[in-house]
Amino acid sequence: MKTSVTEVLGIEYPVICGAMAAVSSPRLAAAVSEAGGLGVLASGMLKPDELRRQIDETKALTNKPFAVNLLMRSDNADEMTDIIIEKGVKIVMSGAGSPERFMPKFKANGIKVVPVIPNVKTAKKMEAIGVDAVVAEGMESGGFIGETTTLPLIPQVCDAVKIPVIAAGGIADGRTMAAMFILGARGIQMGTRFLASEECEIHDNCKAAVVGANDTATVIMGRALRHGVRGLRTNASEKLLEAERNGDGKTFHNVLVSSVGNAVHGGDMTDGSLMCGQIAGIIHDVKPARDIIVDICRDAEDILKNFKL
Amino acid sequence: MKTSVTEVLGIEYPVICGAMAAVSSPRLAAAVSEAGGLGVLASGMLKPDELRRQIDETKALTNKPFAVNLLMRSDNADEMTDIIIEKGVKIVMSGAGSPERFMPKFKANGIKVVPVIPNVKTAKKMEAIGVDAVVAEGMESGGFIGETTTLPLIPQVCDAVKIPVIAAGGIADGRTMAAMFILGARGIQMGTRFLASEECEIHDNCKAAVVGANDTATVIMGRALRHGVRGLRTNASEKLLEAERNGDGKTFHNVLVSSVGNAVHGGDMTDGSLMCGQIAGIIHDVKPARDIIVDICRDAEDILKNFKL
Numbered sequence: 001m002k003t004s005v006t007e008v009l010g011i012e013y014p015v016i017c018g019a020m021a022a023v024s025s026p027r028l029a030a031a032v033s034e035a036g037g038l039g040v041l042a043s044g045m046l047k048p049d050e051l052r053r054q055i056d057e058t059k060a061l062t063n064k065p066f067a068v069n070l071l072m073r074s075d076n077a078d079e080m081t082d083i084i085i086e087k088g089v090k091i092v093m094s095g096a097g098s099p100e101r102f103m104p105k106f107k108a109n110g111i112k113v114v115p116v117i118p119n120v121k122t123a124k125k126m127e128a129i130g131v132d133a134v135v136a137e138g139m140e141s142g143g144f145i146g147e148t149t150t151l152p153l154i155p156q157v158c159d160a161v162k163i164p165v166i167a168a169g170g171i172a173d174g175r176t177m178a179a180m181f182i183l184g185a186r187g188i189q190m191g192t193r194f195l196a197s198e199e200c201e202i203h204d205n206c207k208a209a210v211v212g213a214n215d216t217a218t219v220i221m222g223r224a225l226r227h228g229v230r231g232l233r234t235n236a237s238e239k240l241l242e243a244e245r246n247g248d249g250k251t252f253h254n255v256l257v258s259s260v261g262n263a264v265h266g267g268d269m270t271d272g273s274l275m276c277g278q279i280a281g282i283i284h285d286v287k288p289a290r291d292i293i294v295d296i297c298r299d300a301e302d303i304l305k306n307f308k309l
Numbered sequence: 310m311k312t313s314v315t316e317v318l319g320i321e322y323p324v325i326c327g328a329m330a331a332v333s334s335p336r337l338a339a340a341v342s343e344a345g346g347l348g349v350l351a352s353g354m355l356k357p358d359e360l361r362r363q364i365d366e367t368k369a370l371t372n373k374p375f376a377v378n379l380l381m382r383s384d385n386a387d388e389m390t391d392i393i394i395e396k397g398v399k400i401v402m403s404g405a406g407s408p409e410r411f412m413p414k415f416k417a418n419g420i421k422v423v424p425v426i427p428n429v430k431t432a433k434k435m436e437a438i439g440v441d442a443v444v445a446e447g448m449e450s451g452g453f454i455g456e457t458t459t460l461p462l463i464p465q466v467c468d469a470v471k472i473p474v475i476a477a478g479g480i481a482d483g484r485t486m487a488a489m490f491i492l493g494a495r496g497i498q499m500g501t502r503f504l505a506s507e508e509c510e511i512h513d514n515c516k517a518a519v520v521g522a523n524d525t526a527t528v529i530m531g532r533a534l535r536h537g538v539r540g541l542r543t544n545a546s547e548k549l550l551e552a553e554r555n556g557d558g559k560t561f562h563n564v565l566v567s568s569v570g571n572a573v574h575g576g577d578m579t580d581g582s583l584m585c586g587q588i589a590g591i592i593h594d595v596k597p598a599r600d601i602i603v604d605i606c607r608d609a610e611d612i613l614k615n616f617k618l
Binding site for chain 1: 310311312428429430447448449456457458459460461462464465468478479480482484485487488489490491492493495523524525586587588590591610612613616618
């Protein structure tokens with residue numbers, strides 16, 4: 001499936017597995033890239049040595065392109081950038097701040113830069129500093145979110161920039177992928193769909209929770225703390241909402257980190273937290289990353305070619 | 310443009326103008342219905358005599374079908390139902406509660422019932438009580454909103470019910486309409502696009518504000534009061550957010566009612582409030598309701614027939 005996104009990223013299918021803190025792993029990233037999509041490592045919660053090791057592990061599993069997600073406002077952004085360059089990673093997905101000051105370094109090293117953006121203003125700013133594409137992410141997605149939803153966001157971003165637009169937030173099957181192409185996107189990024197992949201190394205209870213979720217299973221926590229994250233409703237989400245009501249950012253942060261660990265590693269879906277998008281309700285199975293990618297592209301192409309009223 | 314929605318409602322184009330409190334009027338409803346869509350009167354803020362008069366005025370302007378939006382939990386729902394029957398209105402769009410106890414009356418009088426629903430559970434419940442179609446409305450829409458966004462909502466509702474699904478929230482052009490059909494909807498409901506119609510009787514300053522809005526121009530107010538409404542950011546929206554933070558539902562209600570009046574009738578877009586959806590950013594002109602309907606259906610059909618990657 002050739003699009004402007006597969007061309008600019010050098011991949012076979014225009015499907016990216018979004019970076020997921022505490023979830024993304026060399027095994028999942030390599031599986032996505034091996035299948036022809038773009039796997040992504042999440043550097044946000046890693047120490048420099050851990051990122052080095054994850055890149056090496058991913059390279060041992062695939063020769064195909066993969067990306068590293070880099071949080072531009074993190075204290076170690078300079079060091080992480082140098083590791084990415086040193087290790088020969090060729091695609092950076094940037095978030096949490098602008099990659100502007102690193103652009104000369106990235107360009108000099110042949111690294112493609114693809115920021116995740118929540119609105120038109122940021123998309124235009126990113127195009128102006130020379131990024132290669134943008135992921136426009138709607139607030140139906142899991143994890144950290146903005147305020148604009150995917151349906152109004154994608155056509156407005158497509159009208160505003162000339163670089164390729166990758167749609168994210170609310171996409172998990174051929175219908176939702178095809179709808180994004182109709183709106184002007186030429187690639188998709190999914191997180192929640194890949195939570196329910198065989199190669200994702202979260203606890204089986206987490207995968208079961210995604211498969212069992214319905215359209216109202218998620219909640220936004222921390223919005224009043226300028227820290228909005230979407231995840232499944234659990235006892236932990238109630239605690240997080242209470243910390244938000246109390247304006248207690250420190251408790252919010254501590255409960256978030258510990259409860260995500262409880263869920264992802266310990267399988268505790270009562271006192272644990274799993275970041276998850278609103279589209280979980282159309283995910284009914286756990287399957288290999290390759291099947292996720294091949295199936296969604298085949299279904300989307302079929303819908304786009306053969307749609308009849 | 311024939312679909313299951315045009316068939317069940319007896320209209321020519323599967324386009325509904327959503328009910329808008331303080332905005333919907335006989336002139337706008339008749340213009341939409343005359344053009345082949347479905348015009349809707351909003352009974353929520355009307356007294357019984359005003360509804361009678363509005364129905365008579367609409368009938369004087371069109372012989373085509375139009376609907377009345379009925380808030381099922383309002384104190385005068387019984388009286389309003391009797392007026393609808395007495396006046397021979399043949400379509401009820403229901404909201405704010407279930408139309409269940411009125412269903413025998415509606416059926417006996419040949420009235421089609423189409424509830425506006427925010428999630429799958431309510432859609433299934435409405436199908437079970439025998440409604441004719443549902444409007445599934447995402448939280449990107451203006452005015453009162455739920456929590457699920459349109460992109461994940463539509464395919465999940467379409468999977469859950471057999472009756473026709475009308476998509477609402479985030480739709481204003483051929484692309485967004487076509488995307489909804491791809492997801493399984495067979496009709497659309499728009500509010501914000503019709504705010505910028507010639508026949509809409511709001512102040513010209515309000516129409517200019519819709520045309521000038523961007524993707525982040527709206528804000529949700531009153532969510533913590535279980536009363537979330539989306540509208541344009543103004544001085545009044547700041548006051549409403551403050552009332553929300555103070556848990557002051559009475560002030561919230563009073564400021565909302567008065568500031569909507571200030572905007573809609575007085576044209577005050579500083580201390581006024583205009584309920585408006587996130588899709589306003591792709592609306593660039595004020596045009597006749599007929600052009601809105603004909604253009605969007607033509608563009609959507611063209612996209613669906615001729616899409617090429």
